Every structure is written in structure tokens, then in C-alpha cells.
Amino acid sequence: MDTSKINFKPGLEGIPVTKSSICDIDGTRGKLMYRGYDIEELAQKSSFLETAFLLIWGELPTISELRNFEEEVQMHRRLSFRVRDMMKCFPSSGHPMDALQSSAASLGLFYSRRAIDDPNYVYNAVIRLIAKIPTMVAAFQLIRKGHDPIQPRDDLSYSSNFLYMLTEKEQDPLAAKVFDKCLILHAEHSLNASTFSARVTASTLTDPYAVVASAVGTLAGPLHGGANEDVIAMLEDINIPENACSFIKEALVTKRKIMGFGHREYKVKDPRAVILQNLAEELFDRFGKDEMYEVAKKLEEEAIPQLGNRGIYPNVDFYSGLVYRKLGIPRDLFTPIFAISRVAGWLAHWREQLGANRIFRPSQIYTGSQKRNWIPFDKR
Numbered sequence: 001m002d003t004s005k006i007n008f009k010p011g012l013e014g015i016p017v018t019k020s021s022i023c024d025i026d027g028t029r030g031k032l033m034y035r036g037y038d039i040e041e042l043a044q045k046s047s048f049l050e051t052a053f054l055l056i057w058g059e060l061p062t063i064s065e066l067r068n069f070e071e072e073v074q075m076h077r078r079l080s081f082r083v084r085d086m087m088k089c090f091p092s093s094g095h096p097m098d099a100l101q102s103s104a105a106s107l108g109l110f111y112s113r114r115a116i117d118d119p120n121y122v123y124n125a126v127i128r129l130i131a132k133i134p135t136m137v138a139a140f141q142l143i144r145k146g147h148d149p150i151q152p153r154d155d156l157s158y159s160s161n162f163l164y165m166l167t168e169k170e171q172d173p174l175a176a177k178v179f180d181k182c183l184i185l186h187a188e189h190s191l192n193a194s195t196f197s198a199r200v201t202a203s204t205l206t207d208p209y210a211v212v213a214s215a216v217g218t219l220a221g222p223l224h225g226g227a228n229e230d231v232i233a234m235l236e237d238i239n240i241p242e243n244a245c246s247f248i249k250e251a252l253v254t255k256r257k258i259m260g261f262g263h264r265e266y267k268v269k270d271p272r273a274v275i276l277q278n279l280a281e282e283l284f285d286r287f288g289k290d291e292m293y294e295v296a297k298k299l300e301e302e303a304i305p306q307l308g309n310r311g312i313y314p315n316v317d318f319y320s321g322l323v324y325r326k327l328g329i330p331r332d333l334f335t336p337i338f339a340i341s342r343v344a345g346w347l348a349h350w351r352e353q354l355g356a357n358r359i360f361r362p363s364q365i366y367t368g369s370q371k372r373n374w375i376p377f378d379k380r
Contacts, residue, residue: 022348023190030268043275048183052344076131077152092144096336097220099140105213114207125208126347133343137336138165178279185272188345194218198346200360202353215346216339225335228321231260241298248302260318267311276319283326
């Protein structure tokens with residue numbers, strides 16, 4: 001096959017592979033929209049569950065639709081004791097993302113009826129996954145500390161309940177409000193690696209639990225979901241604001257990656273980073289400052305003159321870790337929390353893929369040997 005005229009794009013960069021009405025990104029102007037609604041407006045006026053409904057079903061819910069959705073999610077937060085017992089067998093040294101991927105996949109065993117053409121099946125699967133993923137993350141955190149998981153509380157909102165299950169105490173309303181906004185900001189972002197993984201898996205017509213497990217496994221990679229952990233490590237390495245200038249200079253000379261900077265979609269500051277920075281300042285005003293925030297601000301100040309002309313600005317990961325850190329969330333749970341949020345986007349893409357499905361089967365450019373003759377052992 002003559003491949004000389006094929007335009008090969010590593011990583012499918014810039015290659016459309018589907019049509020979608022879920023998310024629109026204008027990287028030049030720094031705009032992000034879910035179903036036509038600006039992310040700034042959603043973060044200010046909506047809740048995570050309302051945003052999840054919007055993403056998955058395509059329209060904002062009525063009051064009664066939202067109330068029913070919230071009640072259904074509330075009723076399905078609890079895990080089967082068999083799932084909890086399985087999680088107790090996981091090594092405490094394992095990464096929470098591996099625990100989450102295994103736990104999410106296990107739901108396919110408990111809800112094995114596969115009827116993706118049945119609207120009731122689809123609705124119930126959406127409810128279960130949005131309801132149970134946070135419980136799984138919180139449960140593993142306590143199990144690996146040697147404690148029994150805390151049962152969900154029906155009197156607490158989605159975000160308040162998660163923080164309660166995770167920290168074993170009811171949190172300040174501001175903390176829950178900020179966390180809920182973080183979930184909105186991370187809920188969807190077009191056809192990134194994990195969402196593409198979800199759509200490829202969905203195109204085989206497997207169950208939604210396998211779709212989410214596939215996406216979780218993809219999100220776990222450091223080039224995708226794990227970057228905010230690396231941002232905190234970098235800021236701690238810089239240590240004080242006065243070191244930011246020399247760090248930038250050294251990074252540019254040695255071509256070291258500056259974590260939390262740059263995004264394939266944005267040529268300006270990520271709009272989610274702008275909102276997250278404001279949320280971080282809200283938390284610091286109420287609960288006290290974080291010295292790493294001063295380092296982050298100085299790093300951004302020093303980096304923009306050097307990198308801005310190349311379209312490299314802070315992305316969503318740059319400030320999200322500082323927010324989670326102030327909320328008392330362990331660093332290795334940053335990415336599982338990303339998954340709690342992004343499951344809404346994955347499910348939206350799952351439904352959309354089912355609506356006009358064609359199994360993904362891209363081609364390749366073969367670069368191996370041409371036909372060769374078999375060589376006997378004594379002549380190799």
C-alpha cells in the first residue's frame with residue numbers, strides 16, 4: 001500500500017472523529033460552553049447535578065425534573081456490601097484511581113442486564129454511576145486507613161455528602177459550595193483522551209460501567225488527569241516566591257515541562273483556571289492562606305512574559321490542586337475527584353454515541369518489514 005500521500009497526524013491532533021453537541025471550546029477567546037451555556041454562568045448559577053443533567057439530557061431541567069434527579073441520586077449513593085468487601089481486599093498501597101477503575105467496572109456484575117436501547121436502563125445507569133462513584137472514592141480512602149466506610153447522609157447535598165464521607169465530619173457550607181463549583185468546571189471538555197476512550201468503548205455497545213471504567217483508566221495517566229498532583233509537587237519544589245524567576249529560567253534552558261501551563265485547546269488563560277483562582281482566594285479568605293498560592297501567583301507572573309507569546313498560559317490544573325489541598329483532600333485523590341466530575345461528561349458522550357453509533361476502526365500506516373521468509377532455528 002502506498003502511504004506517501006497519507007497525511008499522518010500523531011495523536012489525531014486536529015482530526016475530527018465525531019460530531020457532538022455537548023461541548024464547545026473557543027481556545028482563542030478562552031471560552032468554554034456546555035450545551036451552549038457559558039462555563040462562567042454555570043459555575044455562578046448552577047449546581048453540579050443540574051449541570052450533569054444538562055450535559056447528559058441536553059437541556060436544563062425543570063424544577064420537578066431536577067428534584068426527581070437529585071432524589072434518585074440520593075437514593076442510590078450506597079454501595080452493596082459485596083463491593084465494600086471487594087474494596088477491603090485492595091492493597092492499601094494501591095493508587096485510588098486503580099481502586100476506582102476496578103470498583104466502577106464491578107458494577108457491571110451487579111447490574112448485568114444490558115439493554116442500552118431501553119431508556120429506563122440508560123436512565124438508571126446514569127443515576128447509579130453519578131451516585132456511586134463519589135461513595136467509592138470516599139470508601140477507599142477510609143478503608144486504606146483501616147476504617148470502615150461512612151454511610152452517606154440523606155440530609156446532605158451531593159458535594160456536602162462527599163466531603164462528609166471523605167473527612168468523617170460535616171464541612172463548612174463554603175467548602176461544599178466551592179467543591180460543587182469545582183465539579184462543574186471539570187465535568188466536560190470535549191473529546192479529550194478519556195472521553196475519546198469512553199466513546200470508543202461505547203461504540204462496541206458494551207455496558208456503561210465498562211465505558212466509565214475505560215475512561216477512568218485513561219484519566220489516570222499523568223498526561224491527562226494527574227497533572228494537578230504534579231503542580232503541587234512543583235510548587236513545593238520551588239518553595240518560596242523568590243525562587244520562581246530562577247525556576248522559569250532553568251526550565252526554559254533545560255526544556256523542563258512547567259506543570260499546569262499550556263493546553264492544546266487554549267491560546268489564552270484557561271477560563272476554568274480563572275474561576276478556580278477566584279475560588280481558591282475565597283477559601284483562603286475564610287480558612288487561612290496557603291503559602292504555595294503565593295508561589296503559584298509569582299510563577300504565573302514570571303512565566304507569562306516568557307511563554308504567553310507562544311500561547312502557553314495556566315490551565316485548569318494550575319489552581320485546582322491548591323483548592324483541593326485547602327479542602328483537606330489528599331493529593332492522590334485529586335484525579336479520582338476529577339473522575340467524580342467527569343463521569344457526567346463521559347455519560348453524555350456515551351448517550352450521544354449510542355444515538356448514531358458506528359464502531360471506531362481507524363487505519364494505520366504500516367512501518368514494519370516487508371514479506372520475509374521463515375528462518376529455521378539453526379540459522380538464526
